[in-house]
Amino acid sequence: NAGGQDAKNLRVKLVLLGDSGVGKSCIVLRFVRGQFDPTSKVTVGASFLSQTIALQDSTTVKFEIWDTAGQERYAALAPLYYRGAAVAVIVYDITSPESFSKAQYWVKELQKHGSPDIVMALVGNKADLNEKREVAVQDGTEYAEKNGMFFIETSAKTADNINELFEEIAKRLPRPPV
Ligand code: GDP
Numbered sequence: 001n002a003g004g005q006d007a008k009n010l011r012v013k014l015v016l017l018g019d020s021g022v023g024k025s026c027i028v029l030r031f032v033r034g035q036f037d038p039t040s041k042v043t044v045g046a047s048f049l050s051q052t053i054a055l056q057d058s059t060t061v062k063f064e065i066w067d068t069a070g071q072e073r074y075a076a077l078a079p080l081y082y083r084g085a086a087v088a089v090i091v092y093d094i095t096s097p098e099s100f101s102k103a104q105y106w107v108k109e110l111q112k113h114g115s116p117d118i119v120m121a122l123v124g125n126k127a128d129l130n131e132k133r134e135v136a137v138q139d140g141t142e143y144a145e146k147n148g149m150f151f152i153e154t155s156a157k158t159a160d161n162i163n164e165l166f167e168e169i170a171k172r173l174p175r176p177p178v
């Protein structure tokens, strides 16, 4: 069909939200290109990338990933950014309690203004920096549980749990009727 959307092949808009520097762009680049560039300071790469994954039940999900820096600086632009998104990935850095607070702000914002059936994932990134950890795993787990979200800790640097994050999101997407 025209939209490329049927019961077996989903196409979804995915946005990333969270403080600047938590690793949103690195997560996307790791997922889409299998790369990590430690020299990149702030937002790297294109602001729009897509990646298709196949699930075990032979359905495919094409993620159209929106990764912009604008929402970090201008909260007023955020609604334009997440409008129509089927998935919101809200990222914090496990070494930064401030970024965890900001993640909670985004959860509330999406609960108020996002699509009612949006799939939200809470991601604690930089899990490789465990010796500098300042947000307990349990804090992420509990907050996500209370808010009906999926929670995972990732490392864009080591690739730990990056594919798992997107696979889990894909499984949770509402399916169009067959
Ligand atoms: P964004 O502003 O949220 O898009 O963050 P970036 O993806 O640009 O990453 C910000 C900084 O964090 C960069 O210096 C990255 O190299 C670093 N970074 C991103 N992900 C990880 C990670 O999983 N582990 C570590 N140790 N550093 C990371």
Ligand code: MG
Pocket (backbone or CB within 6 Å): 024, 025, 026, 042, 043, 044, 067, 068, 069
């Ligand atoms: Mg970025």
